[in-house]
Amino acid sequence: MSKELIRLSNCTMAFDGEVVLDGINLYINDKEFLTLLGPSGCGKTTTLRIIGGFQTPTSGDVFFDGVRINSVPPHKRAVNTVFQKYALFPHLNVYENIAFGLRLAKTDKDGKRYKLSEKEIDQRVMEMLEVVNLRGFEKRHISQLSGGQQQRVAIARALVNRPKVLLLDEPLGALDLKLRKDMQNELKRIQQAMEITFIYVTHDQEEALAMSDTVVVMDAGKIQQIGTPEDIYNEPKNAFVADFIGESNILDGIMREDGVVEIFNRKFKCLDSGFEKDEPVDVVIRPEDVDIVPENEGQLKGTVTSVTFKGVHYDTIVDFYGFKWLIQTTDFCPVDSRIGIKIDPDGIHVMKKSHYSGMFGDYSSYSEEYEEISDASIDPEEEEQEDENEE
Amino acid sequence: MKNKISWLAAPYVIWMALIVVAPIIMVVIYAFTTAQGGITLDNFARMGTYTVIFTRSFQLALVATIICLLLGYPLAYVMAKEGPGFQRIAMVLIMLPMWVNFLLRTYAWMAILENNGILNNFFEAIGLFDLINGIFGTDLTYFRMIRTQGAVVLGMVYNYLPFMVLPIYSVIIKLDHSLLEAARDLGANSALVFRKVIFPLSLPGVLSGVTMVFVPSVSTFAISRMLGGNNQMLLGNLIEQQFLGGAYNPYLGSAIALVMMVIVIVCMVVMNHFGEGEEQAVML
Structure with a gap:
């Protein structure tokens, strides 16, 4: 420039x-x-x-x-x-x-x-x-x-x-x-x-x-x-950035070798390199980078716990071995159905551990988060009312 | 405005009707009648006799208001800009005289300004008169301070200055700080920020300050009687004489009061017209 x-x-x-x-x-x-x-x-x-x-x-x-x-x-x-x-x-x-x-x-x-x-x-x-x-x-x-x-x-x-x-x-x-x-x-x-x-x-x-x-x-x-x-x-440096910019699932992983990261004891191909062998890392997976497939074809298998229609897509919360993910998909999967997922290597982003690790990226409290969001939408109106009162 | 609790205002509305509106109506009626009960304009025709007093009243009130503004604005400005500690002290100092009875305060000034009062005694003691007499060959034994127009103006300024400072202060302190930053950002130095933003936006405060000093000054009778003596009679004294003094004539008194009121209202309307556009006019 x-x-x-x-x-x-x-x-x-x-x-x-x-x-x-x-x-x-x-x-x-x-x-x-x-x-x-x-x-x-x-x-x-x-x-x-x-x-x-x-x-x-x-x-x-x-x-x-x-x-x-x-x-x-x-x-x-x-x-x-x-x-x-x-x-x-x-x-x-x-x-x-x-x-x-x-x-x-x-x-x-x-x-x-x-x-x-x-x-x-x-x-x-x-x-x-x-x-x-x-x-x-x-x-x-x-x-x-x-x-x-x-x-x-x-x-x-x-x-x-x-x-x-x-x-x-x-x-x-x-x-x-x-x-x-x-x-x-x-x-x-x-x-x-x-x-x-x-x-x-x-x-x-x-x-x-x-x-x-x-x-x-x-x-x-x-x-x-x-x-x-x-x-x-696409390349957030740490869990804070990944969480603050857009939605993201942030998981604990272990970098087994260049291009291979292990999540939930399963190895995934990724495009990241330059980490120590067996280094613990944060793994970011964007909700839109996840493909839903029949259960037996999936790299990971989980149960749908909540579905919210958002217009363009469904916000689907899926429980994988106790960790809840947000998946944005145009396919409707009913609650309690079993699904599998596939993630392409370019959908996986590996980050170094930082002091933000473990603070973000878990959607188990998703419904509470929604309440917060709806609370926040009330605030501006209240402010407006106050403004009117002042006038 | 229709409101469920509007009846709460009823006591005040009744009070206003009895104590404010009714007397004004009485004044208007008196002004247009004679002792015999006939309707007349004679009371107004006699107004010409008192032109001197009218002029003097408005002149002195105007001078007092201008002095109050010149003294009060900088004080209010500095107070608003200084920290809360300074504000508290300044506020107490401004309010302190108001906790002393008005007449007492003015009596104190009499004692200070008398021909053989505190100030003249002090000048005597430091040999000021000897010095002046030595130079100019005069035989001064005191400065004539009491029973002058200066003393009356002094009394007005002293008594009404707080009414100038407080409204200006409260407007300046409420100014949105980001406006001042915006002016600086656009290239104004401190002097220009004051001239182009602070001063114009403080005009509503100035306006109510001027009103609150000018109106009581123009109608005062205690200050002029105590500090001005008989030769500095003001409208207030003239009116008082018509009601309480030997010249008993409430009809004439009402007419004078009415004329004064009309002049003051006209002044205020003109002034308010000046400050039009300052919606956030803060009336205290």
């Missing part, structure tokens, strides 16, 4: 002795769409705020275009931010919100102060309104806009300054699912059209996979894996 633009070198951040970021090393290329992905509290927003200049790392360095910018304040960085709750100025209309940055005096290369002409401001604001599809809204008040429209204004307000890098802090978090999908495409389109670097923070793995050139998976203040969406999905 193209040249490196931002580098975080061994960045550590601690608040009151509590370490939030732990030795982050990361470089970001020009014109790249990079996503910081992780659960809440993993340090992704802090990383973004360090790049934006709102926080100075406790130790470590931040470089922009090769220049150390640790102590450069936000207003002097060629970086603009789209804030989580948009942070639009309530006293200004759409036009003036977008023009905010343009109206401020600029400093040119020779250090001379100058202001943009009213004509140029107008031209750039109008151009930006076009980009975000908000032509005709310029006189509107912020409070008269829907969430999706506010979102677009926030993006336009940042982009109109032609930053080298746009930072986006969970910008789609407050939107409903449909709108979120539309905005994902929109953002990707804008990023490609404007040819600038996007650094995007989210906890939504689907969003990360769909939009990014590079995904940085974070947990507990540390980077767990950096790679393309395909890499992250």
